[in-house]
Amino acid sequence: MKVPDKGVTKTDSGICLEVRDVVKRFGKLTAVDHVNLQIRDGEIFSFLGPSGCGKSTLLRVVAGLENQDQGDVLISGQNVNELPPYKRDCNTVFQNHALFPHMTVAENIGFGLVERRLSKSEIKKKVADKIELVTLGGMEDRRPDQLSGGQRQRVALARALILEPAVLLLDEPLAALDRKLRKEMQIELKRIQREVGTTFLNVTHDQKEALSVSDRIGIMNEGAFLQIGTPDEIYEKPGSIFVASFMGATNIFSGKVVSQKGGNIELETSEGLKIFAPEPGNSSRDPIVGVSIHPELIRLEPETSEESSSDPTSQTTFHGKINEVFYQGDFSEFTVALKEADMLLTVHLTRGKGYRLLLPEGQDVIVCWDCGSNNILRG
Amino acid sequence: MKKKRIASKILGALSVLTLTFLWAPVILIIVYSFSNSKYGSSWEGFTFKWYLKLFTNEQVRDALMRSLIIAGVTVVVSTLIGTITAYGLYKLNFRGKQFLRTSILLPIVFPSVVTGSALLVFFTRLIHIPLGFPSIIIAHIVFCSPLAVFIILGRMQRFDWSWEEAALDLGATPFRTFMRVTGPQLMPAIMASAMLIFPWSFDDFVITYFVAGVGSTTLPIYVFSQLRFGSTPVINTIGTLFVAVTMLGILLVYLVQKKTKTSG
Numbered sequence: 001m002k003v004p005d006k007g008v009t010k011t012d013s014g015i016c017l018e019v020r021d022v023v024k025r026f027g028k029l030t031a032v033d034h035v036n037l038q039i040r041d042g043e044i045f046s047f048l049g050p051s052g053c054g055k056s057t058l059l060r061v062v063a064g065l066e067n068q069d070q071g072d073v074l075i076s077g078q079n080v081n082e083l084p085p086y087k088r089d090c091n092t093v094f095q096n097h098a099l100f101p102h103m104t105v106a107e108n109i110g111f112g113l114v115e116r117r118l119s120k121s122e123i124k125k126k127v128a129d130k131i132e133l134v135t136l137g138g139m140e141d142r143r144p145d146q147l148s149g150g151q152r153q154r155v156a157l158a159r160a161l162i163l164e165p166a167v168l169l170l171d172e173p174l175a176a177l178d179r180k181l182r183k184e185m186q187i188e189l190k191r192i193q194r195e196v197g198t199t200f201l202n203v204t205h206d207q208k209e210a211l212s213v214s215d216r217i218g219i220m221n222e223g224a225f226l227q228i229g230t231p232d233e234i235y236e237k238p239g240s241i242f243v244a245s246f247m248g249a250t251n252i253f254s255g256k257v258v259s260q261k262g263g264n265i266e267l268e269t270s271e272g273l274k275i276f277a278p279e280p281g282n283s284s285r286d287p288i289v290g291v292s293i294h295p296e297l298i299r300l301e302p303e304t305s306e307e308s309s310s311d312p313t314s315q316t317t318f319h320g321k322i323n324e325v326f327y328q329g330d331f332s333e334f335t336v337a338l339k340e341a342d343m344l345l346t347v348h349l350t351r352g353k354g355y356r357l358l359l360p361e362g363q364d365v366i367v368c369w370d371c372g373s374n375n376i377l378r379g
Numbered sequence: 380m381k382k383k384r385i386a387s388k389i390l391g392a393l394s395v396l397t398l399t400f401l402w403a404p405v406i407l408i409i410v411y412s413f414s415n416s417k418y419g420s421s422w423e424g425f426t427f428k429w430y431l432k433l434f435t436n437e438q439v440r441d442a443l444m445r446s447l448i449i450a451g452v453t454v455v456v457s458t459l460i461g462t463i464t465a466y467g468l469y470k471l472n473f474r475g476k477q478f479l480r481t482s483i484l485l486p487i488v489f490p491s492v493v494t495g496s497a498l499l500v501f502f503t504r505l506i507h508i509p510l511g512f513p514s515i516i517i518a519h520i521v522f523c524s525p526l527a528v529f530i531i532l533g534r535m536q537r538f539d540w541s542w543e544e545a546a547l548d549l550g551a552t553p554f555r556t557f558m559r560v561t562g563p564q565l566m567p568a569i570m571a572s573a574m575l576i577f578p579w580s581f582d583d584f585v586i587t588y589f590v591a592g593v594g595s596t597t598l599p600i601y602v603f604s605q606l607r608f609g610s611t612p613v614i615n616t617i618g619t620l621f622v623a624v625t626m627l628g629i630l631l632v633y634l635v636q637k638k639t640k641t642s643g
Contacts (some may be wrong), residue, residue: 064548065544065547084547084550085547085548086547086550086551086552091548092544096541098545101564102563112549115551115555116550159545159549160548163550201405224466226476295592368536
């Protein structure tokens with residue numbers, strides 16, 4: 001049962017939501033494939049993945065809108081497998097908001113409280129609180145079709161938060177907003193979460209959104225989590241080729257380890273390039289299949305005659321030719337064709353650092369970066 | 380150029396002819412209902428006396444009351460059945476759903492003669508339902524409910540079902556969800572079907588004639604029986620009232636649809 005007037009649920013374990021070995025199939029398609037997950041009290045956790053990866057399905061399983069074929073869902077330590085959505089201590093902000101069109105803003109927000117049979121005056125007071133929280137003062141009597149996208153978003157958020165759920169589920173609520181509004185709502189979302197302290201479970205396919213709002217991120221693909229970690233771990237230390245390319249580390253050298261010496265491993269790529277990377281601290285069972293390097297960590301210099309040969313174990317250096325330049329405003333994206341191998345590298349130069357360098361298309365360049373930046377990928 | 384003019388002339392003549400046959404009888408009935416002629420088929424000065432006669436005619440009053448009661452019960456029961464059936468047909472998955480969905484529309488396309496005679500045989504030979512109010516009401520529900528299913532199902536196909544999920548998610552049981560969200564959203568469709576069913580039931584002659592039995596004369600049957608004694612002025616007044624009521628119904632449907640369109 002949902003218990004009214006309860007603050008943030010604190011269980012002894014500090015685990016707010018637990019998913020154990022959950023499987024959900026639609027016919028032959030396995031949308032969620034043996035997923036295990038623990039979400040802590042008060043954190044913003046994002047499911048991040050391409051569309052069709054099963055992230056929304058997993059969220060709907062947690063909400064009770066889909067029934068899993070196998071496995072358990074525990075909210076605040078209680079197994080909710082047998083509970084219908086209206087008895088689960090979680091509420092959802094839907095992708096299209098799903099506001100009730102025949103009700104005003106205040107009626108929409110108070111919907112759940114009416115179901116809990118609170119008195120009219122109590123409902124009024126709580127609705128007023130939530131309207132203030134999401135800064136919608138003066139909009140109480142409007143209908144959803146008289147609101148802007150961002151305002152509808154806030155109503156949906158207030159409507160779900162008013163029941164003080166143990167977990168708030170957000171099913172890509174920002175996807176439909178334009179870029180500027182989305183940015184504003186991300187900030188709002190984080191502010192509101194810090195204010196109410198509720199655990200947020202956010203589903204998104206937008207890497208930037210996940211990185212900026214989350215405490216932890218779970219990268220999903222084909223119904224399973226590939227990597228779970230803090231935003232900086234996920235971005236800076238992607239563990240697999242999929243995560244690396246999905247998080248924007250577009251430069252991936254696949255290859256295998258040929259030697260290991262002096263704290264470094266030496267990797268030979270399929271094209272015959274030799275790349276050194278720091279020896280990984282933790283020894284995983286999965287074999288090393290390559291390294292990735294983010295475009296913004298690569299330096300570009302015009303090729304000059306007097307070439308300073310640097311130590312390949314501290315600097316990774318290749319020769320190349322600028323293929324194309326894409327101006328982005330705050331940075332420029334260069335694609336560089338390597339001379340050592342048939343491969344294109346993506347390089348980002350931000351304004352300010354070497355940006356003024358005259359690097360036209362066709363220019364011969366040296367690309368280099370610290371070996372310490374090479375991130376090891378396993379598969 | 381010349382060919383075009385001839386074509387448009389033919390089209391214009393056809394339109395005039397069509398409209399004439401469509402409207403002239405109705406307009407004549409309305410005009411003659413105010414005529415002083417006792418045969419009701421020529422103009423001999425203005426009068427309200429046929430209307431007075433109509434409202435003091437006990438047979439007419441009985442028939443009218445009967446028709447109103449039948450139409451009233453039919454509207455309420457048919458829209459109720461229609462709503463529940465449409466909901467089930469849309470939401471549930473079961474074997475033979477598609478077949479059921481198609482077959483439920485059969486009473487709309489079946490000739491009334493077939494439906495009427497089949498019902499008569501069914502009532503008298505098989506389940507022995509007394510002819511009169513019960514048989515007429517059941518017969519009307521049979522051919523009116525599909526219309527409600529049809530209209531409400533059409534609305535459901537354009538329905539945003541995430542509203543229902545949102546209500547469940549916010550703690551409403553399925554029943555409360557229907558009462559607070561789904562039902563109110565379907566209301567325009569339910570009202571529209573009620574407004575179409577009312578004249579259907581009120582006007583029906585063929586099926587009613589089959590299953591009415593003796594002594595349960597509805598208004599259309601009364602009109603028909605009176606016509607056999609020649610056109611009487613009272614028939615004209617009934618005709619005028621029928622037209623007025625039907626037009627009012629259509630107007631109401633139009634207004635409701637317009638309102639739902641503007642309120643999204």
